[in-house]
Amino acid sequence: MNKKIKGKSVIFVLIVSYVCYIFVSQQITMRNIKNQIADKKIEEQKAKEKNRKLQDEVKMSKSDMYIEKLARERLGLIKKGETPVIDTKN
Known part of the structure; x- marks a missing residue:
């Protein structure tokens, strides 16, 4: 009878150990998933x-002031009556 009780105890301990292992494994997996989320x-x-900044830039690029600014900076265009100033530092 002592061997039966000992055998049952070993099986019970193994089952409990396996359940604990599964539980800990699932907790680790859940923590990793939460970190990924x-x-x-x-x-x-x-x-x-x-995206918001790009949308603001698109809205701004459609304005006349922005187009004028680009024309002045990149193309060196000036309005009638203005005196061009050339920066020779660059």
């Missing part, structure tokens, strides 16, 4: 911010 949320926020 947090990282993806941060990436999403950065992408949303970049």
Whole structure:
């Protein structure tokens, strides 16, 4: 009878150990998934911010003031009656 009780105890300990192993393994997996979710949320926020800035830039690029500024800076255009100033430092 002592061997039966000992055998049952060993089986019980093995089952409990296996259940504990599965539980810990699942907790580690869940923590890793939560960390990945947090990282993806941060990436999403950065992408949303970049998208908002790009949309603002698109809106601004359609304005006459922005087009005029680009024409003056990149093409060196001037309005009638203005005196051009040339920067020789560059």
